[in-house]
Amino acid sequence: MHVEIRKIQITGGSSFMVTLPKEWASSNGLKKNDPVRLEPQDDGSLIIYAGEVPEREQEVKIIKAHSNTALLYRQMVGAYIAGHKEILITSDDPVLHGTVTEMASKFTQTAIGLEIHEEDEKHILKKDLMDHSEMRPEKSIERMRVLVGNMITDAYRFASSGNMAALASMDRRDTEVDRIHWLVSRQVDIYLRDRALCKTMNVTPYEVARSLGVSRIIERVGDHVVVVSKNLIRLENEHKGEEVGNHFEKLRENVAKSFRKIEVDLDTASSTSLIASSSRRIAEYCVDIAEQAINAAME
Numbered sequence: 315m316h317v318e319i320r321k322i323q324i325t326g327g328s329s330f331m332v333t334l335p336k337e338w339a340s341s342n343g344l345k346k347n348d349p350v351r352l353e354p355q356d357d358g359s360l361i362i363y364a365g366e367v368p369e370r371e372q373e374v375k376i377i378k379a380h381s382n383t384a385l386l387y388r389q390m391v392g393a394y395i396a397g398h399k400e401i402l403i404t405s406d407d408p409v410l411h412g413t414v415t416e417m418a419s420k421f422t423q424t425a426i427g428l429e430i431h432e433e434d435e436k437h438i439l440k441k442d443l444m445d446h447s448e449m450r451p452e453k454s455i456e457r458m459r460v461l462v463g464n465m466i467t468d469a470y471r472f473a474s475s476g477n478m479a480a481l482a483s484m485d486r487r488d489t490e491v492d493r494i495h496w497l498v499s500r501q502v503d504i505y506l507r508d509r510a511l512c513k514t515m516n517v518t519p520y521e522v523a524r525s526l527g528v529s530r531i532i533e534r535v536g537d538h539v540v541v542v543s544k545n546l547i548r549l550e551n552e553h554k555g556e557e558v559g560n561h562f563e564k565l566r567e568n569v570a571k572s573f574r575k576i577e578v579d580l581d582t583a584s585s586t587s588l589i590a591s592s593s594r595r596i597a598e599y600c601v602d603i604a605e606q607a608i609n610a611a612m613e
Contacts, residue, residue: 334362361514374398374439375612379405379414386414388605390421392612394428395496397503401428403438410435424489426497447515451501451525458494458532461487465539469546478550484543491536498529 323331334350342364344350351363375398377389393401403410403418418438422430427444465487468480505512505522512519 339364359514374400374402376402376404377612379403379407379410381411383413383417387417387421388608389612390418390425391496392605392609394421394425395499395503395609396612397500397507398612399442400431401440403440404436408436410438424493424496426493446501446504447511449497449501450515450517451498451505451522451529454494454498454501455525455529455532458491458498458529458536461491461494462532462536462539465491465536469539469543478547481543481547484540488536488540491533495529495533498525502526 318335320332323333325331334344344364348364353361353363375393375396377386377393379386390401390403403414405411405414415433415438418440419430422428422440425440427442427449428440429443430438431441432439465484468477469484471477471480502522502525505515505517506519512522
């Protein structure tokens with residue numbers, strides 16, 4: 315792509331005018347009287363888009379409230395991740411149910427950058443107030459990395475420190491990790507739909523898409539730390555007054571015994587292990603597919 319230098323002309327004595335490259339106009343199907351969109355940038359540059367405001371920016375995503383609040387919450391997550399600037403919660407009922415308004419408020423507190431713009435008895439309108447050019451995905455991922463790294467340290471240090479408060483806080487800390495993961499998912503969607511934004515931020519679509527994969531892995535690690543922490547709490551509650559470290563030692567001994575049994579019947583043990591591992595992964599992939607299906611339905 316070559317750079318063209320064009321001189322500014324003045325028409326009518328006060329209006330500045332510059333012509334567009336014919337090749338660019340033709341490749342975008344522009345003809346006389348067609349609109350173009352101009353967006354001034356903070357660095358003094360000007361981005362020109364063929365056509366009017368993209369449909370996604372014009373659209374208000376409407377979600378009909380229903381009795382299944384868990385599904386309603388997941389729909390709001392999907393609409394947020396899909397990059398919608400505005401999300402409208404409404405209902406066929408004359409008045410929104412109290413559980414709906416409570417769920418909408420809970421989600422707004424969780425979703426970074428989203429705020430309730432309008433609310434009455436019949437509808438709730440949420441708007442995205444974040445400037446996504448100021449919050450790059452890699453910054454979000456770095457924050458996730460730090461948060462989950464601290465969770466891992468606190469969880470596995472429990473055997474020697476006995477810090478129950480640190481274990482009990484894992485759910486809350488993992489919620490913060492989830493919030494940032496949703497933000498990264500949303501940013502990736504927005505960046506991939508707006509290639510001009512990618513260029514402005516000096517990143518490639520591939521780099522943006524890769525951010526989502528890394529974010530998901532870190533988010534899953536956080537989930538596993540929560541599982542470890544909950545089971546450590548259960549272990550401590552079941553064996554009060556005893557050193558948790560002793561139970562880890564017993565666990566180690568049981569693993570060693572299991573390993574010795576594997577030596578006796580390696581084929582059976584190996585098959586059982588593969589079946590259990592694959593079943594677990596299948597369940598996790600089913601969750602992934604279900605989440606992607608809901609996200610797609612919100613587009």
